[in-house]
Amino acid sequence: xxxxxxxxxxxxxxxxxxxxxxxxxxxxxxxxxxxxxxxxxxxxxxxxxxxxxxxxxxxxxxxxxxxxxxxxxxxxxxxxxxxxxxxxxxxxxxxxxxxxxxxxxxxxxxxxxxxxxxxxxxxxxxxxxxxxxxxxxxxxxxxxxxxxxxxxxxxxxxxxxxxxxxxxxxxxxxxxxxxxxxxxxxxxxxxxxxxxxxxxxxxxxxxxxxxxxxxxxxxxxxxxxxxxxxxxxxxxxxxxxxxxxxxxxxxxxxxxxxxxxxxxxxxxxxxxxxxxxxxxxxxxxxxxxxxxxxxxxxxxxxxxxxxxxxxx
Amino acid sequence: xxxxxxxxxxxxxxxxxxxxxxxxxxxxxxxxxxxxxxxxxxxxxxxxxxxxxxxxxxxxxxxxxxxxxxxxxxxxxxxxxxxxxxxxxxxxxxxxxxxxxxxxxxxxxxxxxxxxxxxxxxxxxxxxxxxxxxxxxxxxxxxxxxxxxxxxxxxxxxxxxxxxxxxxxxxxxxxxxxxxxxxxxxxxxxxxxxxxxxxxxxxxxxxxxxxxxxxxxxxxxxxxxxxxxxxxxxxxxxxxxxxxxxxxxxxxxxxxxxxxxxxxxxxxxxxxxxxxxxxxxxxxxxxxxxxxxxxxxxxxxxxxxxxxxxxxx
Numbered sequence: 001x002x003x004x005x006x007x008x009x010x011x012x013x014x015x016x017x018x019x020x021x022x023x024x025x026x027x028x029x030x031x032x033x034x035x036x037x038x039x040x041x042x043x044x045x046x047x048x049x050x051x052x053x054x055x056x057x058x059x060x061x062x063x064x065x066x067x068x069x070x071x072x073x074x075x076x077x078x079x080x081x082x083x084x085x086x087x088x089x090x091x092x093x094x095x096x097x098x099x100x101x102x103x104x105x106x107x108x109x110x111x112x113x114x115x116x117x118x119x120x121x122x123x124x125x126x127x128x129x130x131x132x133x134x135x136x137x138x139x140x141x142x143x144x145x146x147x148x149x150x151x152x153x154x155x156x157x158x159x160x161x162x163x164x165x166x167x168x169x170x171x172x173x174x175x176x177x178x179x180x181x182x183x184x185x186x187x188x189x190x191x192x193x194x195x196x197x198x199x200x201x202x203x204x205x206x207x208x209x210x211x212x213x214x215x216x217x218x219x220x221x222x223x224x225x226x227x228x229x230x231x232x233x234x235x236x237x238x239x240x241x242x243x244x245x246x247x248x249x250x251x252x253x254x255x256x257x258x259x260x261x262x263x264x265x266x267x268x269x270x271x272x273x274x275x276x277x278x279x280x281x282x283x284x285x286x287x288x289x290x291x292x293x294x295x296x297x298x299x300x301x302x303x304x305x306x307x308x309x310x311x312x
Numbered sequence: 313x314x315x316x317x318x319x320x321x322x323x324x325x326x327x328x329x330x331x332x333x334x335x336x337x338x339x340x341x342x343x344x345x346x347x348x349x350x351x352x353x354x355x356x357x358x359x360x361x362x363x364x365x366x367x368x369x370x371x372x373x374x375x376x377x378x379x380x381x382x383x384x385x386x387x388x389x390x391x392x393x394x395x396x397x398x399x400x401x402x403x404x405x406x407x408x409x410x411x412x413x414x415x416x417x418x419x420x421x422x423x424x425x426x427x428x429x430x431x432x433x434x435x436x437x438x439x440x441x442x443x444x445x446x447x448x449x450x451x452x453x454x455x456x457x458x459x460x461x462x463x464x465x466x467x468x469x470x471x472x473x474x475x476x477x478x479x480x481x482x483x484x485x486x487x488x489x490x491x492x493x494x495x496x497x498x499x500x501x502x503x504x505x506x507x508x509x510x511x512x513x514x515x516x517x518x519x520x521x522x523x524x525x526x527x528x529x530x531x532x533x534x535x536x537x538x539x540x541x542x543x544x545x546x547x548x549x550x551x552x553x554x555x556x557x558x559x560x561x562x563x564x565x566x567x568x569x570x571x572x573x574x575x576x577x578x579x580x581x582x583x584x585x586x587x588x589x590x591x592x593x594x595x596x597x598x599x600x601x602x603x604x605x606x607x608x609x610x611x612x613x614x615x616x617x618x619x620x621x622x623x624x625x
Binding site for chain 1: 333334335336338339340342343345346347348349350352353354355356357358360361364371417420423430432433434435436437438439441442443444445446449450451452453454456458459460461464468493497498501502504505550553554556557560561575578579582583589592593596597599600603604607
């Protein structure tokens with residue numbers, strides 16, 4: 001009876017499952033959980049604060065869940081309620097300025113999408129030429145591009161600011177977009193690597209069939225390179241969406257102000273000596289929605305591209 | 313005779329002919345937009361930055377050539393040196409911690425099943441996808457000295473509350489930690505990709521020889537990771553020296569100038585303290601020189617051109 005009992009216990013699938021793990025596995029598992037919490041918790045904290053009633057943010061600091069859950073903060077930053085009406089009631093800690101995150105969101109989208117479109121198309125064209133076509137000074141021009149990878153942003157931003165100013169484009173979308181629109185050395189380099197890794201057979205077969213150079217690029221190479229082009233577009237979009245210093249220098253005006261600049265300016269308004277945290281976190285939550293969407297749909301692609309970039 | 317004519321005609325159009333092949337023509341058309349972009353926004357400003365650094369210019373009047381006066385001025389400016397030491401302090405907090413953490417994370421990823429490691433790598437990339445400004449804001453809120461959750465948690469476990477970003481001694485370290493939070497996962501993924509290139513047979517052979525995990529890590533993993541580590545260190549050090557966004561949003565250079573880094577100094581020269589294009593570009597050229605020097609030193613020190621894997625095969 002006891003013997004069969006023992007046998008049954010050992011055969012218990014749960015015990016058998018856990019007996020496979022050593023102490024080291026347990027330790028790694030604990031570290032893993034800490035790691036995941038460290039990554040995810042700050043995002044929960046943004047959402048928790050954004051959903052908390054503005055008056056409660058300063059009093060109920062320990063609650064892990066939203067206190068008196070409300071969508072008021074989202075409505076405020078999206079300009080759906082007049083914040084001035086709320087000031088002086090029970091919500092003394094909220095910013096009285098009008099916040100129109102719709103406009104900042106629109107600006108961020110215009111800025112990021114136009115750059116993504118231009119940079120991806122023009123860099124892909126150039127990359128194909130550098131990888132597959134023969135022309136005088138090809139390697140010299142490409143070498144110049146590579147040196148461009150080394151310049152710190154600030155070295156270029158100040159003369160670029162002067163140039164954009166001389167062109168009268170400060171405070172305009174063209175001025176905001178121009179430095180990123182036609183190329184970045186990284187984008188050309190990134191795409192060139194993919195074109196180089198394509199087998200030449202198909203293109204050579206197309207040449208025998210009498211296809212033109214442009215025809216080979218468009219009908220043979222492009223279909224094979226759609227994945228990397230999409231990856232480049234995603235990376236470019238993320239980078240543009242995250243850009244702060246350049247839009248700060250060129251585009252502080254509200255009509256072209258992007259989300260990152262808007263959030264930084266919003267943070268500097270301190271109605272009661274402290275920032276309007278619930279509003280600020282609502283703005284933050286809105287600003288990361290596109291990033292989160294990209295993460296869910298293309299996270300794997302981004303990870304793969306990073307792993308690829310380590311092997312230049 | 314006929315042959316000579318033919319040779320003559322090809323040689324007379326040779327240089328022009330080389331340019332005018334349809335292939336070259338198509339190629340020039342393909343690269344034209346990128347060349348315009350490169351010349352206007354990379355090559356020209358890079359040269360112009362050096363040019364402006366030799367002038368005194370406030371954007372309103374004409375630029376005036378002053379030779380090396382701007383360099384002399386910033387080198388005798390105490391705020392410039394302070395900004396350099398602040399930057400260095402940031403780099404020294406940021407890079408060692410981040411690299412060690414990332415190596416640890418990568419080694420851990422390597423031990424997990426493919427499914428779990430793929431899932432984890434996706435989660436680990438999340439902070440890196442976020443704008444610096446957002447990362448800075450959410451940590452500024454968590455680390456708020458009076459009502460942030462960090463101090464609430466410290467209180468709960470009976471530890472003393474901290475000033476975090478409000479403390480002149482701690483601020484730069486906390487900025488570094490915030491950026492480690494954003495970059496560690498990204499760096500770990502790079503290193504993980506490097507780990508995958510190490511032949512498993514080396515580990516099997518060494519464990520037959522009785523080597524334990526730690527010896528294997530020191531003798532096999534680290535040396536063979538060197539090419540990836542060079543890439544990681546060079547790129548992250550270059551990025552680290554240019555820290556700005558996080559500081560601009562959180563401490564704005566404070567408290568008491570403790571987080572006033574080099575980019576801050578440059579921006580202040582143009583936009584806040586005064587309009588001095590000369591000293592600002594001079595400082596940016598100095599930053600470029602520093603980065604070039606640090607990169608070369610790292611390449612030399614880490615023998616980047618030599619791969620240890622060749623020794624085994």
